[in-house]
Amino acid sequence: MIIALTGLVTAMGQNSKSKESISHPPCNEFAIPRYIAQKIKSPITLDGKPDEEIWQKAKKSRNFVDLIYDTETIHETKAAVVWDDEYLYVAYWVTEPDVTATLTERDSPIYKNNDVELFVAGKDAYYEFEINSFGTIYEVFFVWEDAYLSQGYDKVPNLGPNAEKKRDFRGVGYRHPRGNRYGFWNWDLEGLKTAVHVDGTINKSDDRDRGWTVELALPWSSLDILTRNSDKTTPPKNGDEWRMDFSRFNQYKEAEPAKDSGGWAWSSHRVWDSHVPECFTFIQFSDTYVEAP
Template sequence: MKKYRPVGLPSFFVLALGLLFFQGSSLRTDFGETGQPADDERNAGKVGIGRPAAGDTAQWAFPCDRKTIERYTAYRTTKPPVIDGKLDEEMWTKIPRSPRFVDLVSGNKTIHDTRAAVCWDNDNLYIAFWVEEPFINAKLTNHNDPIYTDNDVEVFVAGKDTYYEFEINSFGTLYEAFFIWKDAYEKGGFDKNPLFALANPKVKPFNGVGFKNHPRGLRYGSWDFRFPGLQSAVHIDGTINNNQDRDRRWTVELAFPWKGMEWIARADNRALPPRNNDRWRIDFSRFNTYKEAAPSDDHGGWAWNSHRVWDSHVPECFPIITFSNKTL
């Protein structure tokens, strides 16, 4: 916010301006006026993500450590993958993988290796998971069963006023939900869409899981949303639901069409597909029905970026994905 230096104004007016400035500046978030995270390189001298500018005394209102939020560059692919879950295309051998996932709450090392990778083209956002699992199990088979009670992997894609939640288990069963911050619900036109209307029995108020004091307050969740054109597949390197042998891993391959992200992108009019160097907030996590034995501090939820709280619904804690036009 631009600072004003009134000259010759009454003292009470100066005081009022000062109070307004303080109220507008006291809480730090990483979604700016455009909804995109602040860009350190393109906005030299301004406050960026994770690296506060000199003299920055704004309060950070979120549970994660803003200095350690993960960053990743998503490169373009010239040949789209076949969405079969096998991850055997050459592109997946060239594209950098994430660091090993850490405990969602503590940030500690986890017992099994989990990694993700991202690439894109003009049509789709592509995401892959490599999930080490010695005993691969699943039980849920219906769309929007509570997949989080199976072993699963999850993706959250955030916009300025919304975010989308995706989950998949090793059967390939999906869970989807779409969340809208209450303060943007009517002004963003979400109330006019039957998928998000409060009269829809699959639309409910939502206040987070473990972080119930988010500065933006309440949000509405729609469990009637289906991501248009989504492709997903799972491949098992082992034998599912047979604990008499030892499995290796399961892999997940996803394609999210950019045109299906209209409701994510509309609040800040972000480009679909992204422009070169655009930045998005996308979360990647894994949840298990088991925990490693003590003294390990295993919470059963692991993620690319620790949230430092048992809650995936904190967009400000999502990794920062930069989309590059470079191909590998």
């Protein structure tokens, strides 16, 4: 049985090199995007419509590129990040001419629908989040095996050795030299807020939609678990740099000769695997306010 319980189904045929022959990291380190996330003065009320003045002034990412080929994509996808002392806020703008979804149960395999995803990495662990256009979410928490005991993750509620839905995880399309991770499919980010808005008619293929948007608020108090064994704090200090991955996965691909793996991301990994923190976008936190000129 293939355990691809994250937003990627194993597709080794999409890589021209074997797992063993790919250098580490597989991405071009000098091409990894860097982004400055500014602070906001007032909390954002999430309704799935990132049309507030804050989001209009916040800098958006570049258009997502193909996860493997680092090429342009057929539809536009962008993201933006802002923060305050309580929450990390993320917004996605997804162009989608035919918005579809089928899964409605929490922690369903959302990667089997069209979705957007967010990964937030610490030194020894990382959090994965997925959402479809219905607003159905999927969460997993991963801890590198070499740090699981030494950093006390085994003592954290819901992350113990006998935790329900704890599994070994060695990646999807890339063999990471750090080795095994423990994945916890029973773990939820406490206090997470999400909202989705569809600009069109979902699951109605006889018209043309414009797309969908997503707003997320992740509490720093819950993300604090990712600061273990590092000098980072939650909320972050001015100048702190985190690694985060922003991606979109589609159940369709653009026709050949276009190179379309079906996975698009802010930062290309050059392999069919989202689970490579060394390829995540650099997010630097600034205490300057978005409202400032």
